[in-house]
Amino acid sequence: MYALSLMFVVLAIVLALLSLASLHRQRPHGEDDSWRDRLPLLFRLVRPVVGLFAHHVAERMNPGYRDLLTERLQRGGVGYVMRPEEFVVTRRMGLVTGVILCLMLMPLAGEAASGWRLALIAAALLFIPLGLLYPDLWLRDAIKRRQALIQKQFPFLLDLIVLTMQAGLSFAAALGHAVERLPAGPVREEMRRVLRETRTGVTRREALGRLARRTGVSAVRNVVGAINHAEETGGELAGILLSQARQLRRERFLRAEKLANQAPMKLLLPLIGLLFPVTFLIIVFPLFIKARDSGTLAFFF
Template identity: 30%
Template sequence: MLIFLFSMVLALTVFMIFFAVIRKVILPQTSVRQRIFALDQNNAPVPGTTVVKTDGQRKIREIPFMERVVKPAGEHIADTISHMAPKQVLALIEKRLVMAGKAHECTAPQFMVIILIGALSMWFITFTFVGDGNYILIQKVVFLLLGGILGGMMPVACLNTMVQNRQAEIARQLPEVLDLLCVSVQAGLSFDAALSKITDRMKGALISECKRLQEDIRMGMVRRTAMKNLASRCDVQDVSLFMTSVIQAERLGTSMSKTLKNQADNIRERRRQYVKAEAMRAPVKIVFPLVLFIFPALFVVTLVPTLLFLMRNM
């Protein structure tokens, strides 16, 4: 009886949510679409005349369903979440999106919608498998809660993985960029000219951040602020040290070529030490695949013939 009441309350809640979305988003667009269609019928061309149709004009029937219904509904939900969610959470998500390089593809409210969709999807899958199982009510509630939490955490885990991969790419690319900067500045180019040459001929996460740095400076932002913003967007220790050294060199008036040379040697040595540390961790990391995959195969190859021989001679 309790399970039946719980299912009824759940179905009623889902129905009310969908009804509110349809009432707020889809029905106004439907009425507007009907009015536009009526006007379109009234303004139909006279037979025998030619109508020139521009590329920027499309009929309602030619607009895809995603643009007509799904996208406005998602934007409405994202706007509602942006008003309800705490500002600190939205600021943290926005920072992580910037660090992952996805700020131009997804906003913080949209990512909250993705989290909500993941939680509801996983919750529905868990309810499908657990609803008919031989579990007591408290177990079903715990399973549903764990499923919802797991579904909501999956987009966050994917975002953290993208951030880590991007930071690793920036750390790998930084020594090469510094060497090219050092060589270009020693050849007589200014720092901005050398950076422009590098960004025109290279690609990568660090190069895209350097391009944004140049765009900020061209838009009138103070160089010091733009460099600090770059270090904050990357959130890599080597990039922060490099930006701090360049800011100090410009403030104190020291030689830029010497500063870049010292930073290139320093970061190259730090990168070498990091690679050595990772190489020293390799024997420890290989223990688990060795025990799980290699040792059983060796045991089969070495012991199975002996066991078969003993079984035949017994």
Template identity: 35%
Template sequence: MGFSFMTLLACVCAGTGVFCMSLFVFNLLEQLEIEKRETSRQLPLMFKMLLPFTGNVTPIVNSQFLDTSKKQAREQIMMAGYDQLINEKQFVSVQVLMFIFGVFFCLLFIAGKQPFLGILFLALVYLYPKIWLKSVVKRRHLEIQKSLPNVLDLLTLSVEAGKDFLTSLRDILARRKRDALGEELERTFREIQLGKQRRVALKELSQRVQQPDLSMVLNSIVQADELGVSIGQILRIQGDQLRGKRFNRAEKLANEAPVKILFPLVLFIMPAVIIILMGPVILKSFNILFK
């Protein structure tokens, strides 16, 4: 009896140890994922190298003829989620510095009788910051677009179960992994907690991200809040519309796949197939003709 009790106790202790170890590993992996995401949002090396010298071009950046560029840069930086790392003046300053260096190397290319390469290098150097920022915005919008329907379904179920909007949002943020949409919703949730009106915070979120699907959902929630309509019903309607749009996008991509495959098929696969099939015949013909 004592042996059986000790065996049972050992099994319980072992099982508890395995459970605790699994829980620890899971939490560790989740924390590493969050840290990886936070550290992955870094400025390119060229920006890091030029940011200390942005003060040298401050008079140029503060001039009025760059106001439009600064406004566009501010919107793009907000949409990319990089507003904590760089502001619009620093971004435009980096553009000005890269243009100056580009002009310098362009003159060197022209002196070396390579004007085309010089002009091409100048254009690439000047356009690089805009191209990089637009690619980040596009990637972030795509990530938000993919995760929005699932978040909306969870939010709908939670609201229809009797919870209020903020409680539902808090529970979803606590259980979801940290992604682009989660970061923006968490920022909005904190603003509401600090006293900002919900409709104002949601409008600012829509203006900050400028993702069409998210803006449509947020505008519907704001209108429902202003008119006193049930938010749960609005969320369910928006969720159905987003699922329909996601299905249509998937169908469109599936229809475009054969056209996209055609070019690499003709350029890479067909020549290899022809060489494999016709190669021995051609070699044998050459051997017969030149024997």
């Protein structure tokens, strides 16, 4: 029986290697990857396998779904790290990895004691949805972190633009000077992209509109709308940007105040579930020992 199982495992490995070799021959060679940013360590490890399946997935992807994934990758700051089809392949590889880990833990669950068997089976089955959902969870967290940095750094950009415009520069020249003096971060990356697009012939209105769609931050959309409105009506742009910067800081202060007010409610559940039981045990256990030694418990039992 063991020899038969071993034979099936070897046959499965051979078939998998033959399939990978066939996919490698069909993969288009000579692709230029100079456009990519530095890849994360985990993606660098799995990228050779991802590349074998990516072009097959790309041929079958729905255009609307591709655009949706592209937008999410750009919002997470990884639009120049991986393509949408590579993200889909990574998600499927996570599912396969979860299934493999589940199958590896199942024999251990069968040999475990009856008290641990159900827990090990539940842990093994948990690897399957975790492997499938991990890429999406990682991307969602990347989007939230990046949007938080944009909301934090964007008022500083507006202040720099206002200062340079008050010194006599136009909005386009002030934007270039401000971007060069920004600290490294998502705002600097996005504004440099806006400058590149305007230099290649894209109108400033369209470049700013793309910026608002890429970031998905309401503060950026409001500023872009205010700039477009000022250009249409001939309003004073420096004053509008200064008021927008003050408004963004006020909104950030209100968000921080709201989170501070929510903190006690969020701490209530860990306090009730963890701290109170421990405190109760520390107080009651010595009393229980004394009552047992003195024979007081015999009166109740």
